[in-house]
Amino acid sequence: xxxxxxxxxxxxxxxxxxxxxxxxxxxxxxxxxxxxxxxxxxxxxxxxxxxxxxxxxxxxxxxxxxxxxxxxxxxxxxxxxxxxxxxxxxxxxxxxxxxxxxxxxxxxxxxxxxxxxxxxxxxxxxxxxxxxxxxxxxxxxxxxxxxxxxxxxxxxxxxxxxxxxxxxxxxxxxxxxxxxxxxxxxxxxxxxxxxxxxxxxxxxxxxxxxxxxxxxxxxxxxxxxxxxxxxxxxxxxxxxxxxxx
Amino acid sequence: xxxxxxxxxxxxxxxxxxxxxxxxxxxxxxxxxxxxxxxxxxxxxxxxxxxxxxxxxxxxxxxxxxxxxxxxxxxxxxxxxxxxxxxxxxxxxxxxxxxxxxxxxxxxxxxxxxxxxxxxxxxxxxxxxxxxxxxxxxxxxxxxxxxxxxxxxxxxxxxxxxxxxxxxxxxxxxxxxxxxxxxxxxxxxxxxxxxxxxxxxxxxxxxxxxxxxxxxxxxxxxxxxxxxxxxxxxxxxxxxxxxxxxxxxxxxxxxxxxxxxxxxxxxxxxxxxxxxxxxxxxxxxxxxxxxxxxxxxxxxxxxxxxxxxxxxxxxxxxxxxxxxxxxxxxxxxxxxxxxxxxxxxxxxxx
Numbered sequence: 001x002x003x004x005x006x007x008x009x010x011x012x013x014x015x016x017x018x019x020x021x022x023x024x025x026x027x028x029x030x031x032x033x034x035x036x037x038x039x040x041x042x043x044x045x046x047x048x049x050x051x052x053x054x055x056x057x058x059x060x061x062x063x064x065x066x067x068x069x070x071x072x073x074x075x076x077x078x079x080x081x082x083x084x085x086x087x088x089x090x091x092x093x094x095x096x097x098x099x100x101x102x103x104x105x106x107x108x109x110x111x112x113x114x115x116x117x118x119x120x121x122x123x124x125x126x127x128x129x130x131x132x133x134x135x136x137x138x139x140x141x142x143x144x145x146x147x148x149x150x151x152x153x154x155x156x157x158x159x160x161x162x163x164x165x166x167x168x169x170x171x172x173x174x175x176x177x178x179x180x181x182x183x184x185x186x187x188x189x190x191x192x193x194x195x196x197x198x199x200x201x202x203x204x205x206x207x208x209x210x211x212x213x214x215x216x217x218x219x220x221x222x223x224x225x226x227x228x229x230x231x232x233x234x235x236x237x238x239x240x241x242x243x244x245x
Numbered sequence: 246x247x248x249x250x251x252x253x254x255x256x257x258x259x260x261x262x263x264x265x266x267x268x269x270x271x272x273x274x275x276x277x278x279x280x281x282x283x284x285x286x287x288x289x290x291x292x293x294x295x296x297x298x299x300x301x302x303x304x305x306x307x308x309x310x311x312x313x314x315x316x317x318x319x320x321x322x323x324x325x326x327x328x329x330x331x332x333x334x335x336x337x338x339x340x341x342x343x344x345x346x347x348x349x350x351x352x353x354x355x356x357x358x359x360x361x362x363x364x365x366x367x368x369x370x371x372x373x374x375x376x377x378x379x380x381x382x383x384x385x386x387x388x389x390x391x392x393x394x395x396x397x398x399x400x401x402x403x404x405x406x407x408x409x410x411x412x413x414x415x416x417x418x419x420x421x422x423x424x425x426x427x428x429x430x431x432x433x434x435x436x437x438x439x440x441x442x443x444x445x446x447x448x449x450x451x452x453x454x455x456x457x458x459x460x461x462x463x464x465x466x467x468x469x470x471x472x473x474x475x476x477x478x479x480x481x482x483x484x485x486x487x488x489x490x491x492x493x494x495x496x497x498x499x500x501x502x503x504x505x506x507x508x509x510x511x512x513x514x515x516x517x518x519x520x521x522x523x524x525x526x527x528x529x530x531x532x533x534x535x536x537x538x539x540x541x542x543x544x545x546x547x548x549x550x551x552x553x554x555x556x557x558x559x560x561x562x563x564x565x566x567x568x569x570x571x572x573x574x575x576x577x578x579x580x581x582x583x584x585x586x587x588x589x590x591x592x593x594x595x
Contacts, residue, residue, distance in 0.1 A: 041446065045445060054457060057453045061446070062445070063452055063453070065314050065454035066454065066456065067310070071310075074308050074311065075307050075308070075310050075311035078271070078310060078311025079314060079443060081297070081308075081312060082311075083315050083443075103304065104303075106300075107299075107300035
């Protein structure tokens with residue numbers, strides 16, 4: 001009987017530390033599937049972030065290194081400039097990319113570094129206990145916005161892709177989600193496009209994946225997926241933000 | 246064939262890096278090291294290497310982290326306030342055991358300070374600076390020729406021990422011009438294989454470059470490994486110059502630029518009848534405790550001279566172990582100790 005579904009070769013046979021219903025497992029699997037399908041497992045160098053995905057190298061079976069919090073695109077820049085024929089990508093959360101690493105992501109994009117960025121946006125700091133992120137929705141309660149996020153004092157949800165679309169060095173920006181099978185497949189397509197853009201030497205790209213955090217949203221996994229579908233996409237619309245590939 | 250040039254210290258440092266095989270430089274403008282970043286922008290292009298003017302010192306040091314992990318010989322340079330920003334990356338590189346060369350052309354501090362010469366970053370360079378239990382080899386050149394030679398050496402040291410190495414220079418040394426002699430046939434030294442590098446898992450298992458160790462006892466074991474390496478560096482790489490120390494009544498201890506005034510003062514004092522010698526630490530970490538202890542054993546006075554409030558002084562006290570002999574003369578915020586001031590200080594302690 002033909003095997004229809006199996007673990008990607010790029011993924012280690014290991015249970016993850018992620019909470020039940022977390023989106024990281026989906027995102028990990030999708031990018032591993034893409035790397036397998038592109039035959040890139042032996043030529044990939046990934047940069048893991050500081051955040052929930054800090055231990056991604058425990059799950060990925062290709063070369064992976066760490067970066068200080070937010071400096072991920074700078075580290076990737078160093079790797080890629082030395083090894084321009086490798087597939088180099090960063091995997092970053094919204095604290096890493098949209099708060100402490102804002103300068104690094106914008107300038108890596110503006111230089112047109114030939115890199116891929118997988119940006120997992122769940123609107124909170126997960127690893128440290130569910131604090132407010134720049135991407136947290138208005139009205140959302142977190143460990144550090146106990147009276148909910150209010151624009152007067154905490155500002156507004158930060159839309160990095162919309163901010164970066166006018167940068168001439170940036171080739172491809174797309175926001176996707178994992179809240180339904182259709183969106184999961186669409187996310188895989190976007191990751192593949194980002195990696196292909198890099199392998200074709202066509203420059204910098206980001207795939208932003210809207211992802212659930214049931215633990216710090218205070219919802220069960222199914223409710224969390226519903227929240228993305230009904231609430232989160234209102235603030236962060238799914239779709240191609242820029243494509244000049 | 247040897248060729249002579251007239252060069253600033255900063256440009257000599259850059260050329261030392263190029264001759265050592267450095268092909269990746271990232272930096273950010275800051276006075277008084279700007280000659281170096283400009284020089285590297287030209288030389289990396291000529292050598293088909295990578296030059297990046299980063300968006301910040303934080304980005305620059307982390308570009309090194311990536312490029313070093315990918316196997317390249319890498320360098321960044323800055324001056325005091327910028328070096329403070331690089332400390333995060335230096336700690337990570339020490340933890341990840343990544344080789345790199347970091348040049349600090351020191352200026353006056355604290356804070357924005359000024360753009361004059363100073364040695365106020367000794368503690369930061371030799372006692373950590375960044376977080377965690379790590380050490381960094383720190384070479385202190387005293388002239389333009391050494392800016393070249395020590396930078397050249399730094400790359401082999403960094404690779405041999407898989408550790409960040411700092412060139413601790415200063416604004417005057419960086420910007421002054423002196424003759425520089427270069428052997429045109431010079432080749433990179435100490436090239437080693439880097440099987441640990443992030444190159445893709447072709448023909449081997451996937452590997453990682455990390456400083457994160459979460460398993461029970463794993464980080465302690467990692468720290469013990471690092472400390473063992475640091476002990477080896479202390480034994481094998483401590484460098485120091487002694488001058489007229491045999492039978493000297495006065496020993497002056499000074500590093501870098503200040504050692505030049507100290508040497509001139511020692512000559513004049515000796516000529517005037519006060520037998521004075523000089524100990525010049527070349528590595529300020531590892532620090533030459535034994536050499537200073539030996540040289541000062543029979544001396545009556547051990548004078549430390551620095552362009553700081555007395556930072557290396559603490560290491561000299563540890564070496565000498567006799568506070569009755571210890572004296573100090575320092576200038577700060579751009580003040581440079583003169584030969585006359587040093588002589589006056591020695592005479593006042595007699």
